[in-house]
Amino acid sequence: xxxxxxxxxxxxxxxxxxxxxKVLHPVADKSLVGHVIDTAASLGAQKTCxxxxxxAEQVRERIDADVTWVLQAEQKGxxxxxxxxxxxxxxxxxxxxxxxDVPLTRVETLRELLDVTNDNTxxxxxxxxxxxxxxxxxxxxxxxxxxGIVEQxxxxxxxxAICEVNTGILAIRGDHLxxxxxxxxxxxxxxxxxLTDIFSRARERGLAIATVNPSAEWxxxxxxxxxxxxxxxxxxxxxxxxxxxxxxxxxxDPARIxxxxxxxxxxxxxxxxxxxxxGEVELADGVTxxxxxxxxxxxxxxxxxxxxxxxxxxxxxxxxxxxxxxARLRPGTELADDAHVGNFVEVxxxxxxxxxxxxxxSYVGDTDIGRRVNVGxxxxxxNYDGANxxxxxxxxxxxxxxxSSLVAPLKIGEGATVGAGSxxxxxxxxxxxxxxxxxxxxxQNWQRPRKNK
Numbered sequence: 001x002x003x004x005x006x007x008x009x010x011x012x013x014x015x016x017x018x019x020x021x022k023v024l025h026p027v028a029d030k031s032l033v034g035h036v037i038d039t040a041a042s043l044g045a046q047k048t049c050x051x052x053x054x055x056a057e058q059v060r061e062r063i064d065a066d067v068t069w070v071l072q073a074e075q076k077g078x079x080x081x082x083x084x085x086x087x088x089x090x091x092x093x094x095x096x097x098x099x100x101d102v103p104l105t106r107v108e109t110l111r112e113l114l115d116v117t118n119d120n121t122x123x124x125x126x127x128x129x130x131x132x133x134x135x136x137x138x139x140x141x142x143x144x145x146x147x148g149i150v151e152q153x154x155x156x157x158x159x160x161a162i163c164e165v166n167t168g169i170l171a172i173r174g175d176h177l178x179x180x181x182x183x184x185x186x187x188x189x190x191x192x193x194x195l196t197d198i199f200s201r202a203r204e205r206g207l208a209i210a211t212v213n214p215s216a217e218w219x220x221x222x223x224x225x226x227x228x229x230x231x232x233x234x235x236x237x238x239x240x241x242x243x244x245x246x247x248x249x250x251x252x253d254p255a256r257i258x259x260x261x262x263x264x265x266x267x268x269x270x271x272x273x274x275x276x277x278x279g280e281v282e283l284a285d286g287v288t289x290x291x292x293x294x295x296x297x298x299x300x301x302x303x304x305x306x307x308x309x310x311x312x313x314x315x316x317x318x319x320x321x322x323x324x325x326x327a328r329l330r331p332g333t334e335l336a337d338d339a340h341v342g343n344f345v346e347v348x349x350x351x352x353x354x355x356x357x358x359x360x361x362s363y364v365g366d367t368d369i370g371r372r373v374n375v376g377x378x379x380x381x382x383n384y385d386g387a388n389x390x391x392x393x394x395x396x397x398x399x400x401x402x403x404s405s406l407v408a409p410l411k412i413g414e415g416a417t418v419g420a421g422s423x424x425x426x427x428x429x430x431x432x433x434x435x436x437x438x439x440x441x442x443x444q445n446w447q448r449p450r451k452n453k
Contacts, residue, residue: 003047003114004093004174005040006085009033009100010053010072015225021055022223023100024062027233028240029260029278032223035103037065042107043096043114049085050100077192078168079184082177091175097195099168101223104236109214113171116210122202123171126211127220128164135165136196138211146209148200153189166196167220176207244271252291266302290325298329301337318354336371353396366408367392376402376420383408395430 013022023033030038033050040048052059053072060069070085082097089095094117096110109125117123124146126138134152137159141147149166150159172180180198188194199209214220218235221228234255240263241254249269251257256273263277266285275289279297283289287300290308298312300321306312307324314331322340323329329341332349339352342359350364353371358364360377366389367381379400381392390408394400398412401420412418412428419435428434 001114002090002093003043003045003096004089005043005045005048005096005098006082006089007033007036007040007048007050007067007098007100008078008081008168009036009059010051010056010075010081011101012054012075013101013224016223016229017226021059024055024059025223025226025229027103027229027236028258031062032103033059033100034063034065036098036100036105037063037067039105039107039110040096040098041065043110045096047088047093049088051081051085053081077186077190078195079181079193079197082195083181083184083193086178086181089174089177091173091178093174094171095174095177096171097169099222102167102169102220103223104221104232104239105169105219106215109212109219110169113169113212116212117171117173119173120206121208121210122176122199124199124209124211125167125169125214125220126164127167127214127217129217130163132163132165137162138164138166140164145203146199146211147203149196151188151190151194151196167214168195169220170195172198172202176202176205180205261297272308284319293324330365366390367394369394370396370398370414372396373398373400375400376404378403379406380404381406381408401435 009023011022016022024031027035037048048067049070050067051070051072053075056071068088072081072084094114113123113125136149136151137155138146139148139150180201183201184193184197186193202209221232223229223232237258240259241251241257244265245251247265248267249265249271252272257271258276261277261279264282266283268285269283269287271289272291274292276294281295282299284300284302286303288305290306292309293306294311296313298315300317301319303319304317304321310324310327312329315329315333317335318337320338321335324343326343327341328346330348333347334351336354338355340357340359341347344361345358346363348365350367352369355371356369356373358375362375362378363380365381366383373394382405383389392406392408393411395412395414397415399417401418403421404418405423407425410427413430415431416428417433418424419433422434422436424434
């Protein structure tokens with residue numbers, strides 16, 4: 001079977017009240033249509049056609065995916081939109097029609113829909129709703145077979161009482177689709193060519209219509225407003241939270257986690273409230289994440305603790321490390337096992353060796369730190385001269401006293417000590433003490449200045 005997915009993404013989205021095309025608004029930091037394109041890829045589609053109209057250039061520019069773009073220059077309805085894609089569809093292809101503003105349909109549901117679709121059968125995804133207002137109703141004959149779909153604006157009072165509705169998602173063979181679309185009429189309240197009209201025509205041609213139902217309404221929920229976008233975001237995050245807990249993760253509050261990428265976890269991981277995970281994040285066994293942390297493209301080794309209010313980006317952490325609270329690890333940071341980065345410490349583009357500690361109020365950038373190094377409070381590496389970055393090398397067993405400034409390029413040899421309050425601009429030999437201090441003075445009977453009355 002050759003699968004072609006057609007994604008309708010030409011709508012303006014007036015109710016979003018935005019200059020951004022509706023399908024580009026994000027759920028979990030990925031555009032609505034981006035989610036649908038990923039679903040098509042997961043199904044193994046040989047071709048994915050994205051039909052664009054309003055904001056077509058913006059959509060093309062923002063979407064980096066292997067898709068075939070189809071322009072619907074005039075918006076004349078869903079049937080007209082799919083007609084624009086027919087030159088890209090083979091007669092023996094199985095065609096799956098999806099919607100760029102319906103991002104959460106499960107791959108398993110769509111596979112079930114494809115399984116009931118064949119040369120003589122059209123597959124249709126329907127759902128039963130307590131309140132079907134606004135949706136096209138599924139009309140069945142006396143034998144319970146689908147005889148057609150009627151849009152709400154064209155429905156009779158009897159038809160409006162039907163609770164089974166059309167989701168718009170369907171599967172059909174390419175040659176059947178082409179013939180059915182060719183006979184569409186726009187003789188309806190909207191003056192549009194409805195894709196739903198193909199079902200009554202399919203029955204007339206002797207095609208069966210097999211229906212499949214999703215596991216939940218959220219699978220077929222679309223977005224027409226920012227309220228609906230926010231609701232769908234929370235639904236998506238709730239689903240992710242459920243999957244994490246099923247995999248053995250403890251969430252202190254499942255309603256207060258945001259995964260905006262892919263989060264892979266080991267066993268016995270604990271995540272406190274209000275944590276955000278972006279890009280590719282991997283947490284090994286026994287990792288603990290405190291409240292209000294943000295991790296972007298980070299791998300964290302087994303047993304590592306990340307305490308409250310820490311921000312980590314493009315960093316790699318070994319086993320049994322301790323981070324924060326209020327720590328920031330910037331891109332290029334690599335921590336070996338049992339490294340400590342404490343409160344109000346910022347690290348950038350640095351390698352920190354096993355057992356080394358930077359516990360308080362320090363900045364370490366463009367630095368290689370060996371094993372068992374202690375960096376005192378208030379230490380900074382002066383790595384930028386106003387034009388270029390320079391590197392600092394601190395070898396094994398070094399002790400850096402508090403409030404020191406290390407001016408790169410600089411090498412501090414193994415086992416050396418830097419006295420507190422020093423500014424070090426020359427290499428320090430191994431095993432030596434380096435310090436720079438002005439002589440201390442004490443003036444007796446000193447009178448502190450007073451304000452004039």
